[in-house]
Amino acid sequence: MIKRLFNFQGGIKPDSHKNESAGVPIRPAPLPARLTVPLRQNARSVARCIVEPGQHVLKGQRIGEAQDFLGTAVHAPSSGTVIEIADHPMAHASGLTTRCIVIETDGDDRAVPMAPFDYANTDRLTTLGYLRDCGVVGMGGAAFPSHVKLGSGTGIDTLVLNGAECEPWITCDDRLMRERADAILRGAKILRELIGARHTLAGIEDNKPEAIAAMQEAAKGIDPAIQIVPVPTRYPAGGEKQLIRVLTGIEIPQGKLGSAYGVQCFNVGTAHAVYRAITFGEPVLSRVVTLTGNVEHPGNFDTLIGTHVDALLPLAAPQADTDRYILGGPMMGLALTDLSVPIAKGSNCIIASSPALFPPAPPERPCIRCTACASACPAGLQPFELYWYSRSRNFGKAQEYKLFDCIECGSCAFVCPSHIPLVDYYRYAKSEIWARERDTKASSEARERFEFRNYRQEREKAEKAARLAAKAAETKAKMAQEGSAPENADDAKKALIAAAMERARQQKAAAPAVTGNDTPVPDPTAALPVKPTEDAAASTTPPDQHAQPR
Amino acid sequence: MIHSPYIRKPTSVQRVMLNVLLALTPGIAAYVWQIGAGILVNLLIATITAAAAEALVLRLRNRPVKLAVSDLSAVLTGWLVALAFPPIAPWWLTVLAVLVAIIAVKHLYGGLGQNPFNPAMVAFCAMIVAYPSLMSQWPPAGGLDFGTQLQLILGGARDLDAITSATALDALRTGLRAGAGSVEAIRQTGTFGMLGGRGWEWIGLGYLLGGAFLLARRVITWHMPVAFIITLALVSAALWAFDPARFAPPWFHLASGGAMLAAFFIITDPVTGATTPRGKLIFGAGVALLAYLIRNFGAFPEGIAFAVLLMNICVPLIDMKTQPPVFGQRGGRAP
Numbered sequence: 001m002i003k004r005l006f007n008f009q010g011g012i013k014p015d016s017h018k019n020e021s022a023g024v025p026i027r028p029a030p031l032p033a034r035l036t037v038p039l040r041q042n043a044r045s046v047a048r049c050i051v052e053p054g055q056h057v058l059k060g061q062r063i064g065e066a067q068d069f070l071g072t073a074v075h076a077p078s079s080g081t082v083i084e085i086a087d088h089p090m091a092h093a094s095g096l097t098t099r100c101i102v103i104e105t106d107g108d109d110r111a112v113p114m115a116p117f118d119y120a121n122t123d124r125l126t127t128l129g130y131l132r133d134c135g136v137v138g139m140g141g142a143a144f145p146s147h148v149k150l151g152s153g154t155g156i157d158t159l160v161l162n163g164a165e166c167e168p169w170i171t172c173d174d175r176l177m178r179e180r181a182d183a184i185l186r187g188a189k190i191l192r193e194l195i196g197a198r199h200t201l202a203g204i205e206d207n208k209p210e211a212i213a214a215m216q217e218a219a220k221g222i223d224p225a226i227q228i229v230p231v232p233t234r235y236p237a238g239g240e241k242q243l244i245r246v247l248t249g250i251e252i253p254q255g256k257l258g259s260a261y262g263v264q265c266f267n268v269g270t271a272h273a274v275y276r277a278i279t280f281g282e283p284v285l286s287r288v289v290t291l292t293g294n295v296e297h298p299g300n301f302d303t304l305i306g307t308h309v310d311a312l313l314p315l316a317a318p319q320a321d322t323d324r325y326i327l328g329g330p331m332m333g334l335a336l337t338d339l340s341v342p343i344a345k346g347s348n349c350i351i352a353s354s355p356a357l358f359p360p361a362p363p364e365r366p367c368i369r370c371t372a373c374a375s376a377c378p379a380g381l382q383p384f385e386l387y388w389y390s391r392s393r394n395f396g397k398a399q400e401y402k403l404f405d406c407i408e409c410g411s412c413a414f415v416c417p418s419h420i421p422l423v424d425y426y427r428y429a430k431s432e433i434w435a436r437e438r439d440t441k442a443s444s445e446a447r448e449r450f451e452f453r454n455y456r457q458e459r460e461k462a463e464k465a466a467r468l469a470a471k472a473a474e475t476k477a478k479m480a481q482e483g484s485a486p487e488n489a490d491d492a493k494k495a496l497i498a499a500a501m502e503r504a505r506q507q508k509a510a511a512p513a514v515t516g517n518d519t520p521v522p523d524p525t526a527a528l529p530v531k532p533t534e535d536a537a538a539s540t541t542p543p544d545q546h547a548q549p550r
Numbered sequence: 551m552i553h554s555p556y557i558r559k560p561t562s563v564q565r566v567m568l569n570v571l572l573a574l575t576p577g578i579a580a581y582v583w584q585i586g587a588g589i590l591v592n593l594l595i596a597t598i599t600a601a602a603a604e605a606l607v608l609r610l611r612n613r614p615v616k617l618a619v620s621d622l623s624a625v626l627t628g629w630l631v632a633l634a635f636p637p638i639a640p641w642w643l644t645v646l647a648v649l650v651a652i653i654a655v656k657h658l659y660g661g662l663g664q665n666p667f668n669p670a671m672v673a674f675c676a677m678i679v680a681y682p683s684l685m686s687q688w689p690p691a692g693g694l695d696f697g698t699q700l701q702l703i704l705g706g707a708r709d710l711d712a713i714t715s716a717t718a719l720d721a722l723r724t725g726l727r728a729g730a731g732s733v734e735a736i737r738q739t740g741t742f743g744m745l746g747g748r749g750w751e752w753i754g755l756g757y758l759l760g761g762a763f764l765l766a767r768r769v770i771t772w773h774m775p776v777a778f779i780i781t782l783a784l785v786s787a788a789l790w791a792f793d794p795a796r797f798a799p800p801w802f803h804l805a806s807g808g809a810m811l812a813a814f815f816i817i818t819d820p821v822t823g824a825t826t827p828r829g830k831l832i833f834g835a836g837v838a839l840l841a842y843l844i845r846n847f848g849a850f851p852e853g854i855a856f857a858v859l860l861m862n863i864c865v866p867l868i869d870m871k872t873q874p875p876v877f878g879q880r881g882g883r884a885p
């Protein structure tokens with residue numbers, strides 16, 4: 001059956017450079033002496049550390065626990081001793097450090113016992129909790145927790161499996177599909193059953209014929225509901241929304257989740273991780289990383305999470321004129337400023353860059369309004385207008401022109417004849433807007449604090465007044481008892497009662513929050529969302545939350 | 551710090567401009583073949599003036615000179631001025647026009663990318679107002695040898711009426727206003743060819759070829775030329791059907807004057823045109839409609855330059871009102 005495909009607007013066709021690294025099978029990267037496992041998994045969530053320095057851990061042992069909505073567990077990728085829990089630089093645009101568990105490996109690679117998980121006879125929520133505790137996140141780059149995506153409810157018709165891998169140079173998904181199509185498709189079947197979808201569409205760019213063939217071959221025996229669909233090679237066809245569009249025709253607007261439109265998208269690497277977690281009880285301990293670019297031996301390496309980039313690089317033997325390294329693809333990747341950063345679950349590729357391979361951009365020229373950028377924009381934006389408003393700091397206008405619909409795919413900058421680093425301007429504008437929002441939030445919090453202080457002062461005043469009144473009443477009562485006019489006794493009693501009542505009221509007001517003492521019982525699925533709020537993809541969510549095209 | 555993307559398409563402003571200059575060559579070749587080589591002299595004068603003016607202004611504005619002059623945008627403006635002007639315009643007229651275009655229209659507004667008005671068209675309008683007679687003396691196709699053309703350009707004595715003629719648009723208009731008979735009768739005279747002005751049809755064809763090249767190279771999008779040509783054809787067909795004795799047929803309008811040059815090279819100037827797809831359609835159609843009205847009812851035989859300037863004024867409004875829907879806003883499953 002020939003699947004009808006849809007077109008997404010815009011897009012570009014950069015040289016794919018896949019051949020460099022796609023020819024060699026995936027090799028395991030050697031066990032490094034030290035693993036630095038980040039506790040932070042995404043922009044919003046940090047796992048809680050449950051080990052202590054000096055403690056010996058086994059491979060697969062849980063060392064970090066999910067503690068909030070978007071949290072997932074973290075595991076020791078190999079056996080060894082926890083030597084430190086410290087802040088360490090991470091590969092992130094912000095350049096911020098994050099809390100990491102540093103493990104000195106003992107070379108035994110001894111594992112905790114792992115057992116298959118019988119998801120067929122378990123209720124859905126428990127299965128999702130299990131995946132969360134196996135640390136399964138999106139392996140396509142965004143590292144969005146899979147159990148959250150899976151939890152977004154039923155009524156989903158189609159599971160989209162993302163094997164497009166549209167970013168040039170990266171081949172980890174390509175190799176994974178060639179070599180482990182079976183595992184991927186079994187994982188996809190589990191995912192499909194978990195979201196209750198009727199069919200699965202696996203989109204693979206047609207520049208990967210081997211991967212397509214392998215997947216088609218494997219699909220035959222596994223799940224008749226899976227269809228392997230070659231899609232035209234055009235960046236960013238691997239963007240989640242672009243791929244959904246190509247395969248189903250559905251356009252999911254910015255800020256909306258696929259589940260609302262009956263589709264849900266997972267990366268092939270994620271499907272693979274789900275398969276390993278369910279079938280072998282193995283949490284996410286490693287991932288395939290492409291090492292390519294200006295290197296002697298490009299290839300793909302099965303790399304333990306937490307392996308330092310500089311420990312990994314010698315495997316590919318970078319050439320002498322390499323001047324920097326890019327984590328991710330050349331369209332959306334991040335130039336590493338620190339090579340000691342660890343490989344995280346979303347780190348898919350490291351490209352050695354040299355001035356010859358990635359020449360610096362020619363000098364920036366004025367925008368000539370040629371609209372080449374608009375023709376290339378997959379989000380349907382007018383990038384030059386965004387550029388203009390970002391540059392002139394007219395952020396309101398930039399938002400009017402849908403700045404936050406920009407997925408930072410870089411297509412506009414790629415085609416711009418004036419060599420304007422357009423995406424930099426958008427990042428700048430977005431961060432300025434976030435900063436302003438934070439400021440507004442901070443100031444409104446300050447106002448709240450101020451109002452609370454006023455309230456407290458008022459309350460204290462009232463209490464003082466009440467105390468004084470009570471005292472006066474007491475004195476009066478005493479005087480009455482000491483034999484003054486008997487008619488006063490009643491008054492004194494009244495005053496006493498009034499004062500007591502006033503005290504009681506004050507006490508009540510002082511502790512408004514305490515309504516009872518029913519301490520919440522810890523619930524194993526407490527952090528498990530049944531339905532992610534729309535907020536998870538709200539309009540000004542930092543980019544980490546967006547699925548990145550790759 | 552350097553940010554993504556780390557790769558770029560091998561393109562530049564210079565390449566874009568070079569493509570446009572290249573696309574003009576078939577039209578220029580037809581020009582030389584039909585009218586004579588005088589146009590080459592004017593093109594040369596315009597090129598030198600444009601480059602010198604650009605360099606001078608950039609120098610005064612303390613901008614990198616070499617980079618900006620080598621982007622060829624000024625040269626393109628110069629070429630468009632030369633091609634819009636009579637090929638026997640005296641050298642100083644071309645120089646003056648190019649100076650106006652580069653200094654007053656482009657750089658006083660901030661330089662490349664900033665000017666709201668099409669520089670070549672402002673220069674054209676300014677000169678037609680200031681020197682109406684010089685701007686309306688055109689050599690008849692094949693009527694002047696290169697020596698005479700060169701002499702005229704370099705400022706030789708002008709025995710005007712003997713050697714020059716009006717353009718086809720001008721001749722038709724004068725003829726109609728003088729009551730010299732119907733459109734068909736007037737079009738029998740030597741100024742006219744099969745479709746438009748004699749010889750000019752071929753030049754128009756050359757520009758059309760160049761335009762196709764630009765479309766194929768994606769230097770321009772189809773919207774403006776298509777909207778321009780269709781609108782011009784439709785309005786002229788409507789009035790021609792209404793009264794063929796007073797209104798020329800659509801092919802005459804399309805093949806005469808600067809219609810083809812405008813369709814592919816002038817209205818498509820990115821800096822001063824509309825930018826959204828629908829906006830481009832409106833812009834192209836607007837220029838065609840206004841140009842047609844001016845040709846038939848206005849004070850000048852050729853109205854494209856004025857029409858372009860009028861539409862330039864509307865660009866911000868057009869752009870604002872025609873913002874295309876973004877991804878996900880078009881709704882549903884439309885293919």
Ligand code: SF4
Pocket residue numbers: 366367368369370371372373374383384387412415416417418419420422
């Ligand atoms: S591609 Fe560059 S020069 Fe062209 S309109 Fe966009 S920003 Fe301006």
Ligand code: SF4
Pocket residue numbers: 376377378379380381383405406407408409410411412413422423
């Ligand atoms: S980076 Fe943003 S504006 Fe540029 S092409 Fe991609 S989505 Fe469009």
